Amino acid sequence: MEGRGKRVQDEGSGWRVEERVFRIQGRRWRVERRRIEGRGYRIPDTGQRMESRAKGIHDTGYRAEDGGWRVGGAEYRIQGRGWKVGGRGYRIQGRGWRAEGNEYRVPDTSVILECVSTHSIPKDNKLLLFLMDGFRWDYFDRQEIDLPGFRRMMREGARAEYLIPDFPSLSYPNYYSIMTGLHCEDHGMVGNYMFDTKHNESFLIGVNKAQYNSYWWDDGEPLWVTAEKQGKRSYFYSWPGCEVTIRGVDPTYCKKYPTFTYPKLEDMQEAIKEGLQLFSNDSADVVGIYVELPDKYGHKYGPSSTQLNQKLMEIDNEMGKLLDELESHDLRDKVNIMIFSDHGMTEVNETRVINITDYVEVEDIRVVLDAGANVYIWPNEGKLNKVYADLVAMDNPHLTVLKKADIPDRWFYRNHYRTSPILLVAKNGWYITTPLLPRFHTYYGSGPMQGTHGFDNNEIDMRGIFLASGPDISRNVVVKGFANIHIYQMMCDVLGIEPNENDGQWKDVAGVLTHTYDDVSSAILNVTNLALLILTTLISLVRESL
Known part of the structure; x- marks a missing residue:
């Protein structure tokens, strides 16, 4: 003008x-x-x-x-x-x-x-979240197990055919993509194991204290920070990252992930009980519960195992009891439930291993991290092209070797300074070993690992779940699969808060909520x-x- x-x-x-x-x-x-x-x-x-x-x-x-x-x-x-x-x-x-x-x-x-947003519908409903680690998209449809609790929730709510993880299809990157609505290259959580060249520090989950430094997390704003900034009270149970002060903000309450173990079914039951009480006395606006059982049993026994199926039925039983408890507490019309997973799972075994140890010179490498579906390499100064050439010379059809500049756009992964100069990605179902981690992963007492993830997020086995039910959720609806970055805006919406800048688009989740919106990201x-x-x-x- x-x-x-x-x-x-x-x-x-x-x-x-x-x-x-x-x-x-x-x-x-x-x-x-x-x-x-x-x-x-x-x-x-x-x-x-x-x-x-x-x-x-x-x-x-x-x-x-x-x-x-x-x-x-x-x-x-x-x-x-x-x-x-x-x-x-x-x-x-x-x-x-x-x-x-x-x-x-x-x-x-x-x-x-x-x-900021086209939304102006005032809401004051509660939100109960379940992050079910490693819950693959097709577990709901298994003929050999009965899941009446989940089926009831589907009848009373909305379900996506599948949920597409961000690349890499690992836990921490996708915990944060879900909770911030950002791709990995935007929020900076680019792996379960990371190296930060600016701070000369490594992020090693469950190992070092440096993982709790805020600079690993501050490039994104998770839901609990958005909520707390706008006067909402958030309670999170065993949720990875809730113990970190992010952008100067903590949740109202964080029960830290347990030391030397992982959250069991009893922890889930206790968290549900506490969450319902918090909603009943109006002490909490959002409660998040982390459930690791599907991932643990998928890794240890495999995604098709009877042991995993048994855990799925136990989790399902808790979902049925949850719906009954919501009704008995007169909360069914006040609490929205969203259930999602970070990734899926695929079978692996010791016969499908890619060992790079004999093809690289250790003195050429400054840092090498992780094993399995992905490996990240930081060569020493002046050694990038040599290390890359050595890896390409393997000529292994089950291994993709990429310089940072060649990482595909569709992964939304290249444009963060923590992304490694060389990225190795295994073909689905294959396992990479390195000089630092030269052996296929084995569980004490049960033998070699039977399942893993982290592969190309286009792989069907890497898909996760999304399921929701409550007063702001459509009933008996199945929508097309969508990327997990679109969940954040929906969580903010049902809480009645303004979302932080994010990569989500409303058109991709049309039909999930009882009301429709135009695409705010356009x-x-x-x-x-x-x-x-x-x-x-x-x-x-x-x-x-x-």
Whole structure:
């Protein structure tokens, strides 16, 4: 918009501004100079009218207060000399607008419209989360086991056909992708084991204290931080990362992951019991419970094992009891449940091993981390090309060797400084061993590992689950599979909080919630938002002319 709105044109989106003639074409709205009557403006066909120097809008719930405007039904406020959309919508401050990324501002008149969200539905419902580590997408459909609790939840809620993990399909990267709505290259949690060249530190889960330093986590904002910042109370049980102060914020309560063991079924039962009590006495807004059993039994005994099937049925029994308890506590219409997993699981064995030890010179390598589906290598200075060439010379059809610059765009993994200079990825079902970890993983007392994950996130076996039920969730609905980065925005929505910047898109989760939204991550405003934009500009022009 030049000067005072002489000419703005956008043929594709169907609107233009010329000589103070404002027109949205093809979408019912039309504002033209000939429709400006006296000192008031009218938008035909909508029943909205601004009159008397924009002092009142009749029959629409808008009213003038203290020199500004308030839209009663939708929490829109015009304060002082500008607009503000309260709650979780748009804010316009000043008097003009122009487009800058997700902000819109008109130069020379200084009005800012922040495209925060198109949502303005006030909510005060609770949220109960279950992160079920390693729960593969097709476990629900096994003929050899009965899962009546999960089936009941599906009838009363919504289910995705599958959940696509972020790459790599490992735990910590996907814990954080789910809880931040960001890809790994954005939130920086790029592996279960990481090396940070800026701090010269390693992240080794369950091993070193450095993993609790906030710099590993601060590139993303997990749900509990978003919630706490906006006055919500969050309680998390054995949830990885909840014990870390992230961006200066802690959850209201975090029960740390147990030392020298892992959360058992009894821990899940106790967490559910405490969570229901917290909801009943209104002490918590969101409760998160981490369940590791599917992952532990999938690794140890394999994804097709009878031992895993038994644990799935035990977990299912707790889900059935949970639904009964919610009803007995009069919470069924107040608590939304979301259940999701970080990744799936595939079978492995000692006959499918890729040993890189004989093909690399240890003195050429500064750091090598992890084994299995992925290996990360930081060569010594000047040795990158040599190490890469040595690995490529293996000519192993089950191994992909990538320099950082060659990592595929579709993985959303390349563009973070923690991503290693050389990345090794095994073909699904194969296992990489290294000079640091030269043997196939074996469990004490039960033998070699039978299942693992971390492979290309396009692999079917790497898919996880998403299941939800509650007052804000559609009933008896199955939606197409979607990426796990889209969950964060839904969690924020049912809690009634404004999400932090994220990679999620509403169109990918259409049908899960009882209400639908436009895609907030796009820069395209819907008709209502365009109308608000035009009205704002009109008011600015009127004030300039008075």
